[in-house]
Amino acid sequence: xxxxxxxxxxxxxxxxxxAVDGIDLDVEAGExxxxxxxxGAGKSTTMRMIGGTLDRDGGELTVLGLDPGAQGPxxxxxxxVVPQQDNLDEELRVRENIVMYGRYFGLSRAYLVDKxxxxxxxxxxxxxxxxxxxxxxxxxKRRLTIARGLVNEPRILLLDEPTTGLDPxxxxxxxxxxxxxxxxxxxLVVTTHFMDEAEQLCDRLIVVDxxxxxxxxxxxxxxxxxxxxxxxELRFGSARNASVVAQLDGVGERNEVLPDRxxxxxxxxEAALEEVTSRGLHPVTSLVRRASxxxxxxxxTGRSLVD
Amino acid sequence: MTxxxxxxxxxxxxxxxxxxxxxxxxxxxxxxxxxxxPHTEMAARTRRSGSWFYAExxxxxxxxxxxxxxxxxxxxxxxxxxxxxVGLGELVxxxxxxxxxxxxxxxxxxxxLVSTVVMSVTAEMTYPVMSGFKWQRLYYxxxxxxxxxxxxxxxxxxxxxxxxVLQGGVFWVIMMAFGAAPSGFWxxxxxxxxxxxxxxxxxxxxxxxxxxxxxxAYQFAFIQRFVVMPMFLxxxxxxxxxxxxxxxxxxxxxxxxWHGTQLARVASYGADVPPVMIAVHLVFLxxxxxxxxxxxxxxxxxRLHS
Numbered sequence: 001x002x003x004x005x006x007x008x009x010x011x012x013x014x015x016x017x018x019a020v021d022g023i024d025l026d027v028e029a030g031e032x033x034x035x036x037x038x039x040g041a042g043k044s045t046t047m048r049m050i051g052g053t054l055d056r057d058g059g060e061l062t063v064l065g066l067d068p069g070a071q072g073p074x075x076x077x078x079x080x081v082v083p084q085q086d087n088l089d090e091e092l093r094v095r096e097n098i099v100m101y102g103r104y105f106g107l108s109r110a111y112l113v114d115k116x117x118x119x120x121x122x123x124x125x126x127x128x129x130x131x132x133x134x135x136x137x138x139x140x141k142r143r144l145t146i147a148r149g150l151v152n153e154p155r156i157l158l159l160d161e162p163t164t165g166l167d168p169x170x171x172x173x174x175x176x177x178x179x180x181x182x183x184x185x186x187x188l189v190v191t192t193h194f195m196d197e198a199e200q201l202c203d204r205l206i207v208v209d210x211x212x213x214x215x216x217x218x219x220x221x222x223x224x225x226x227x228x229x230x231x232x233e234l235r236f237g238s239a240r241n242a243s244v245v246a247q248l249d250g251v252g253e254r255n256e257v258l259p260d261r262x263x264x265x266x267x268x269x270e271a272a273l274e275e276v277t278s279r280g281l282h283p284v285t286s287l288v289r290r291a292s293x294x295x296x297x298x299x300x301t302g303r304s305l306v307d
Numbered sequence: 308m309t310x311x312x313x314x315x316x317x318x319x320x321x322x323x324x325x326x327x328x329x330x331x332x333x334x335x336x337x338x339x340x341x342x343x344x345p346h347t348e349m350a351a352r353t354r355r356s357g358s359w360f361y362a363e364x365x366x367x368x369x370x371x372x373x374x375x376x377x378x379x380x381x382x383x384x385x386x387x388x389x390x391x392x393v394g395l396g397e398l399v400x401x402x403x404x405x406x407x408x409x410x411x412x413x414x415x416x417x418x419x420l421v422s423t424v425v426m427s428v429t430a431e432m433t434y435p436v437m438s439g440f441k442w443q444r445l446y447y448x449x450x451x452x453x454x455x456x457x458x459x460x461x462x463x464x465x466x467x468x469x470x471x472v473l474q475g476g477v478f479w480v481i482m483m484a485f486g487a488a489p490s491g492f493w494x495x496x497x498x499x500x501x502x503x504x505x506x507x508x509x510x511x512x513x514x515x516x517x518x519x520x521x522x523x524a525y526q527f528a529f530i531q532r533f534v535v536m537p538m539f540l541x542x543x544x545x546x547x548x549x550x551x552x553x554x555x556x557x558x559x560x561x562x563x564x565w566h567g568t569q570l571a572r573v574a575s576y577g578a579d580v581p582p583v584m585i586a587v588h589l590v591f592l593x594x595x596x597x598x599x600x601x602x603x604x605x606x607x608x609x610r611l612h613s
Binding site: 051053054057072073074076077078081083084086087089090091092096100101103104105106107111114115116119122148150152153154155170180183184185186272 | 334335340342344347348349350361364443444445450455469476519612613
């Protein structure tokens with residue numbers, strides 16, 4: 001598969017602060033590519049440089065063979081952009097938001113009449129077509145923003161934190177919609193600080209922190225590489241966690257002490273829990289779960305994704 | 308995935324769609340219908356006509372305020388004509404006689420047209436600009452499309468100008484109805500483009516300035532009170548600049564309102580202005596407009612692309 005987005009040594013600085021510090025990436029046509037990292041890691045900055053609304057300070061960047069810094073309008077004609085903060089036009093009606101946005105691409109009104117109907121069906125907003133945008137729920141606004149971003153039939157859809165602030169059901173509806181777009185051949189580039197979103201949506205991702213790539217690969221390969229298969233979570237009460245951890249040596253491959261709990265990384269979590277109790281330790285609560293990208297991030301940075 | 312979207316768990320997407328009322332869609336047709344031009348062609352169209360595309364949105368947004376805008380456009384000239392023509396005008400005409408060789412209403416009417424559109428442009432190029440960047444963030448959506456920030460700035464301006472063509476046109480018709488535009492149909496009609504040009508001469512620098520404001524907008528009230536009102540009162544609207552002491556004449560010279568008013572008087576009653584001064588007035592207004600557009604383009608680019 002050819003790369004549709006290529007970056008080498010991509011950099012962006014704001015005065016003394018380096019927001020993006022030498023990122024390399026290749027996004028292939030038709031894949032769903034993720035940038036996972038905490039707030040302030042440089043994900044949105046990277047997205048804006050790809051979208052040609054922010055100039056880079058160093059490195060190479062091409063989108064579909066074009067330089068977004070020099071050929072911004074041409075690059076943006078190929079893209080659909082879903083920003084972190086909804087910026088729908090609240091002075092227009094729901095359907096008008098799609099139609100008027102399509103005009104910015106020079107699309108004809110005849111096309112936009114049909115297309116807006118299809119996109120409203122896609123976003124499950126047919127019944128709201130003539131409503132004011134302010135009357136929509138958060139999930140509906142997000143779906144409308146995505147529908148608006150599809151009006152020019154983009155080859156690449158950039159989604160910055162697509163489900164932040166949505167309830168679980170709204171998130172699942174959105175993931176379903178995005179999955180269908182990917183199936184139909186649209187390349188997705190997604191930033192998120194939710195590990196479950198990254199696992200649901202992304203074929204491949206980079207883990208970003210302080211503007212640098214910490215690791216990359218598919219969600220499952222990252223978990224295999226940087227974590228054990230299972231994790232045993234133990235809570236002894238916040239006062240005791242630190243003192244108990246010394247007695248857990250050798251139970252799993254390694255331990256991680258968080259303020260509220262201890263994570264024991266083990267291939268067999270149940271067996272590890274038996275070993276803990278056989279040592280005469282009785283946690284207040286215990287939980288065995290599969291390892292996730294959260295564990296990968298913790299391993300790589302020593303910090304949690306969501307503070 | 309079908310289960311999640313329809314919530315029925317049916318194996319047949321079609322029947323599930325029917326039951327829940329959700330219309331099934333064709334994802335492949337959605338992302339590649341074959342009905343759109345190539346993306347390079349879209350970029351080329353936007354490069355050519357992007358300002359107009361954005362103006363369409365601004366005009367569409369104005370539709371919600373169409374009635375107040377229309378009432379304002381008709382009522383304000385009527386009130387001015389009655390108050391200053393029939394009221395104050397009678398007094399002036401009986402007291403001092405003709406002003407600049409014509410009755411007071413004829414003297415003041417073209418100036419009021421110019422001042423009215425300048426006041427409107429003050430409203431259109433302050434808070435709505437702030438809203439575009441800050442309150443409603445209306446500019447950021449289009450900034451992610453092929454539109455360039457300068458096209459967004461000029462598109463917003465273009466929509467406002469179209470409104471002023473209408474507003475100035477109504478004012479002119481009312482002037483004609485009151486017999487306050489004696490130079491005849493075609494010559495006096497020029498007050499409309501002159502009014503619009505004056506509005507852009509003041510409006511585009513204001514738009515650029517408004518686009519530099521990041522925080523609160525108390526500056527706008529200041530501009531209203533200490534820039535727009537003095538221009539209205541002292542820049543030759545109600546009495547000729549020459550009626551003021553020489554050391555106050557600069558207020559007229561730096562005011563787009565005075566330059567526009569002088570031109571509008573030439574158009575509406577053939578005021579005696581030397582050709583060289585007509586050229587000076589025109590150049591002043593054009594220079595302010597062009598300078599403002601250049602400044603606004605830079606400032607919009609800095610705000611939207613950084």
